[in-house]
Amino acid sequence: MLTDRQLDILYLIIKIYTETDAPVGSKTLMNEGIQASSATIRNDMGVLEELGFIEKTHSSSGRIPSVKGYRFYVDHLLKPTDVASQDRLEIRRAFAREFHAINDIVETAASILSDLTSYTAFSLGPEVKERKLTGFRLIPLNHQQVMTIIVTDKGNVESQVFSIPQDMSSEDLEKVVKIINDKLVGQPLITVYNKLRTEIPLVLQRYFHTPSSVMHFFDSVMAQAFEDRIFVSGKMNILDYDSLTDMSEFKSIYSLMDDEEAITSLIIPSHGDISIRIGEELENDLLENMSLMTASYEVNGHGKGTIALLGPTNMSYARMFGLLDVFRYEVADQLSDYYRSLESPH
Missing domain, CATH: 3.30.450.40 (GAF domain)
Structure with missing residues (x-):
């Protein structure tokens, strides 16, 4: 159990050190208002050091706070200052x-x-879970790439360029857009996330010969909406x-x-x-x-x-x-x- 003076000393050591980045000695603490002799203050500092709250530096007789000291200060002594x-x-x-x-x-x-x-x-x-998916567009750039644009109702617009899997045709891409607009647009993103794990794989199996590669593309496209x-x-x-x-x-x-x-x-x-x-x-x-x-x-x-x-x-x-x-x-x-x-x- 620390005495009131030891608490004051620890508080001041941390306050002064964080302001000056210089080790703190007994004379400085006296000048800052600790009502005790230099010897008494050094004894109190010795107690704080034994408890692991402060430590010596090699270059000075002063003390600096330890990680344990900072933790104690934050938990018990911290007094937030008013913002200038x-x-x-x-x-x-x-x-x-x-x-x-x-x-x-x-x-x-x-x-x-x-x-x-x-x-x-x-x-x-x-x-992100508070948002809804309100818009989805897929714009072909060339035979290998498409740009996707995903819009949510909270002002977020995400666009990204994707490579098209080799086994996906332009008709397949149109199907992907239709599925997203039919099944996902207008839904809260948390619902979209759940459907991507449950309902959508079953839909893809009905529409595509190679649903696994399409699902991977689907996942990559929709991942934008969930980016924090x-x-x-x-x-x-x-x-x-x-x-x-x-x-x-x-x-x-x-x-x-x-x-x-x-x-x-x-x-x-x-x-x-x-x-x-x-x-x-x-x-x-x-x-x-x-x-x-x-x-x-x-x-x-x-x-x-x-x-x-x-x-x-x-x-x-x-x-x-x-x-x-x-x-x-x-x-x-x-x-x-x-x-x-x-x-x-x-």
């Missing part, structure tokens, strides 16, 4: 433009957050983290940022509206010297989305927590306004 009026103004200015798709807003959110924090930011839009587009901004900011000293490590982490599936599973909040995971809690050796702060937001009637920040373990948790809390509501408001504009008569 300048930051609020920057957020509003960055969002003050016309958007033409949901993904434009989601992508802009990642960019704003990265610019404000100098960390790597992630942004994931509202859940995750946007990453500020990947190069990782180079500024003191904990990253190896260029090969940077390259590995940079490559990880391009793995949408891995990033999506990484940033989904484990509990609560805002969650913080530190070091080993991220369950990825590449990120053992980093922290991830994740916040969810809800767009009424359209599901939940996610924003997240990846930074060093000595990130300013108090400022980032306050900023994410404000920012998630701003993103939700922007998306709500956009959805309303889609639903209102023109």
Whole structure:
């Protein structure tokens, strides 16, 4: 059980270190208001060190927080700071433009957050299962390729070029379009997903001589509708983290940022509206010297989305927590306004 003074000392060590990136000594703590002698403070620091909350550095008599110390601070001592009026103004200015798709807003959110924090930011839009498939087109480009255009009712348009399987004819492609329009257009995407696993294979067996190759093509085409587009901004900011000293490590982490599936599973909040995971809690050796702060937001009637920040373990948790809390509501408001504009008569 820590004493009140030891709690104050731990709090100040983390506050000062995250602001200055310099080890903290007893004199600094006295100057910051700890009412005790230098010797008493050093004894308290010794207790905190024995408990694993702080540690010595080789170059100084001061102490720095440990991962265990950060975890205790986040769980018990964190006091989110108010967002500066300048930051609020920057957020509003960055969002003050016309958007033409949901993904434009989601992508802009990642960019704003990265610019404000100098960390790597992630942004994931509202859940795909809330959307409906409202349009499908298949445009032949040549004998080997087609372009597919998939539209959902929430402003998402996905287009992609596919190679046509050798055993598929133009008549087969027409059948595919007819099946999608008859069976899937107008349905919620979760229903589309279920039909692709149950009803559609049976339909394909009736229409095609080689249903397995057609089903593979069908799956590839429809996969677009289920893509949870995750946007990453500020990947190069990782180079500024003191904990990253190896260029090969940077390259590995940079490559990880391009793995949408891995990033999506990484940033989904484990509990609560805002969650913080530190070091080993991220369950990825590449990120053992980093922290991830994740916040969810809800767009009424359209599901939940996610924003997240990846930074060093000595990130300013108090400022980032306050900023994410404000920012998630701003993103939700922007998306709500956009959805309303889609639903209102023109």
